[in-house]
Amino acid sequence: DTGVSQNPRHKITKRGQNVTFRCDPISEHNRLYWYRQTLGQGPEFLTYFQNEAQLEKSRLLSDRFSAERPKGSFSTLEIQRTEQGDSAMYLCASTFMSSGELFFGEGSRLTVL
């Protein structure tokens, strides 16, 4: 088991472009979370999946953000028409059932110019 894997690790894009991040969770984990973290702040919840079902999406999340987890394995987070305010570290975490022990990936850092 190699832990939670996220790609790409860094992404620099121009405002208005679309970006997609991928997360491969620990294989036996059925829950997958996306968080966003900016400098000096704690992780902010975005959305989470149990198996392939997206069970909750943050009310703060714009419609430009969409996430999927086909077949309950890897997940993708897409941001459409990026804005400078989207610049952040996007963290993926997985866990088994309702454990509070989240295993985080190394994150995908987004810079929007």
Add this chain to the structure above:
Amino acid sequence: QKEVEQNSGPLSVPEGAIASLNCTYSDRGSQSFFWYRQYSGKSPELIMFIYSNGDKEDGRFTAQLNKASQYVSLLIRDSQPSDSATYLCAVNDGRTGFQKLVFGTGTRLLVSP
């Protein structure tokens, strides 16, 4: 009022001293409380969790919970320079049970040799 509040620090302690990190939360329905450690440029990792009022010890770490005061703390005994990191308090969302964690902004700890 933020859901989970922490003093951002930095909290500076000399090597060998006790570091005391504090956290308050607003949701009385929260049942589970976690401390994550995040080294600079790295992802958070779980170091302690506590569910019941009182103290829970694990090596040099002690978590303390007082649900009546909505207060949770982390004590680090015999602090080492390698303990220098940001400590994130996380609380389960009481409205949804164990579904997701809400993080504080973190307290930066600096342990000087």
